[in-house]
Amino acid sequence: MLIHLGKRNTLRNQIFLGFMLVMCIILALVGFFMFDRVSVLLRNNAQKHIQQTAVQAAGQLDALLQQIDMLSTQVATDATIQSLLGREVRGERVSFAMRQSLQQEVRKYEAYTTGIRSLELYTTDYRSLVPLYDLELTDRVSAAWIQRVDQNGGKLVWLGLDPLDPDTVVAIRQVRLMDESFAHGGYVLVRIDKSYFALSDIHSATETQETMGLFDEAGRKIFSSFGPAILSRQVLHRDGETIGLGGEAYIAVERQSKKTGWDLVILTPVNYTTEGISVLRTVIIVSGLAGALLFLVLSFMLSTMITRPILNLIKAMRGSRFGNLKRNTIESSTMELQELNNTYNQMVDSLNELIEVVYQKEIIQSRTELKALQAQINPHFLFNTLEAFYWALEDQGEEELAQIVVAMSGLFRYVINRSDDEEWVTIGDELDHAARYLTIMKMRMLDRLAWRIDADEACRMVPLPKLLIQPLVENAILHGVEQRTGPGMVVLEVRPSEREGYTRITVTDDGPGMSADKISSIHEAMREGYMSSSKGKGVGIVNVERRLRLYYMDKAEGLSIRSEEGKGTTVSLEIPDDGKGRSQ
Structure with missing residues (x-):
């Protein structure tokens, strides 16, 4: 999980996410501020x-009331x-004919207003003058209203709905007689x-789907554009409140x-007060999404x-990881990045020159080390050969001298030849030697x-x-067979390795073997390339190990040593069949 996240933690993703985060915060703040301010303005306008x-x-x-x-x-x-009511006040009864003429006069006023x-008209004792039928005022309205x-006094009093006719509204006022001191x-x-x-x-002039209702003091409906199921107690005395009617909310x-x-x-x-807010919210959301999408594309680009x-x-640096340093030929229009690219190219040029110099020096050093190693081995071998002559002359006599000389001449001819063309031989040549x-x-050593x-x-x-x-055969004799009290055996085997394309060479002796500490010290000397020993024990093995590393580098695994005390020692190595080494 952490590796997967680490692969996405790139500079481009960091820049992209940083830009997007900043932009989203800005859009959110601007949208919130605009929504808050404009929504308040819309609510205020709706309330106004x-x-x-x-x-x-x-x-x-x-x-209308006026x-x-x-x-x-x-x-x-x-x-x-005024005249007829004055006569009534003075106790003079108005005749029926006068009441008829009074009714005609009243009808004229009725025609003035729709x-x-x-x-x-009623007298002070509540008798009816108009209309003509006998009906008292107390039959029309209650005594409390009268x-x-x-x-x-003479002010108009609105009583509300007519008790006798719910489709009409009643209003009453006193008549003051101007000639009678407003009696x-x-x-x-x-x-x-x-x-x-x-x-x-x-x-009809409103565009807000508003509904109105007019109620008298008793809460009875005079006029209403509400639904018929809405009662006065549901809407009266609720000023400024939100009312739910018919599944819809009203202010x-x-x-x-x-x-x-x-x-x-x-x-x-x-919803009238919030209609503009909903539109505003939609506009802000759409604008925010469009802005975020646009900025997302621009940020990605x-x-x-x-x-x-x-x-x-x-990519250029990764391609140069294994010594094949290449210049980055892609240029950038950005000054800083172009300067970084130029610096890298200069570094590549310098490193290529340095690698070439080091490589040439290493080749020279390798050849020098190979010559020095051969020079180390040859005098040592020559000393052992001379020692063999000494024992042969002392123990056996002169008749076998010719045979020894023949063998020695072959040895010297093989060793002393220093031609660079003969640095490499075949396994058959080595086995003959x-x-x-x-x-x-x-x-x-005889028997x-x-x-x-x-x-x-x-x-071969x-x-x-x-x-x-x-050198491995020599080591097997000196440190294996010669250390035994009785006869000893040295076996040299060459077989194809289990690894395809490799040959395995094994030298085995039945000497006293080595302890684990001794083997560890030899491995340590092989790693360091130097054998610290006054008698030179193991020098041949160290030299062979160094030569394997110098010629084959990582294609050969070096010497393998197996030994147990009292059971002998086996030294083996594997080399590639194609013979591709460092000097080629």
Whole structure:
């Protein structure tokens, strides 16, 4: 999981995510601020509109009431009506003919104003003058209302819905007799159709789906554009509250008429106040998404433009990881990145020059070390050969001298030849050289040494560096067979390796073997390339190990040593059949 996340933690992704995070924060803050400010403005405008509608409706209602008030005032101050009511006050009964003429006079006023159902006149003792049928005022309204009218003097008192006709509204005022020092002369009762208070002009002018209702002091509905199922108790005295009606929410605005005490209720759908906010929210969200998408594309393009030259440089560096240093030929238009690219190219040029110099020096050093190693081996071998001569001359006599000289001449001819062309020989050559050495050593050690060379014919033509096997045979005799008290055996085997394309060479002796500590010290000397020993034990093995490393580098695994105390020692190595070494 961590590795997977680490692969995505690139510079381009960091730049991209950083830009996107900053932009999203900015868009969120701007959108939140705009939404908050504009939504407050929209709510305020909606509330102002609702209040303005309420003021207009209340103003129209006052105008309608004023018309009725003016009409009733004209009727109450009419000269004919004043004269006839004055006679009634003085105790003179008005005749039926006079009442008929009075009714005609009243009908004229009814025609002046639309919505007037009728105008009725009553005497101070509540008898009816108009209409002509006998009906007392107490039959029309309650005594409490009559008392209220008396308390208000000559002012018009609105009673609300007519108890006898729910489709009309009743208003009453006293008639003051101007010739009688404004004494109480009777009553004027006005009956108005409820449709007169419909406030249709205001309702049709609104575009907010507002509904209105007009209720008298008793809560009875005079006019309403509400549904028929809505009762007055659901909407009255709820000014400023949110009301749920018919599954929809409304904001209630209530105004009370000072003249009548009636309540005007206006219901505005809540979604009207939030309609603009919803549109605003949608606009901000769409704008934010569009801005985020646009900035996402631009951020991706910008981050790619910034990081592409760096990625090209990284690819060039990765391609040069294994010594094949290459210049980055892709240029960048950015000054800093181009300077980085130029610096890398200069470094590549310098490193290539340095690698070439080091490589040439290493070749020279390798050849020098090979010459030094051969020079180390040859005098040592020559010393052992001379020692063999000494023992042969002392023990056996002169008749075998010729045989020894022949063997020695072959040895010297093989070793002393220093031609660079003969640095590499075949395994067959090395085995012949080892056989001559073993023959000489057999003449020196007599029955104490037995040897056998067992080689696969196909392996005899495999190339290898000269004098690579003989030091191992010499080590097996000196540190193996010679350390035994009785006869010893040295076996040299050459077989194809289990690894395809390799040949395995094994030298085995049945000497006393080595302890684990001794083997560890030899391995340590092989790693360091130097054997610290006064007698030189193991010098041949160390030299062979170094030559394997120098010629074959990583194609050969070096010497393998297996030994147990009392059971002998086996030294083996594997070389590639193609003979490809460092010097080639």
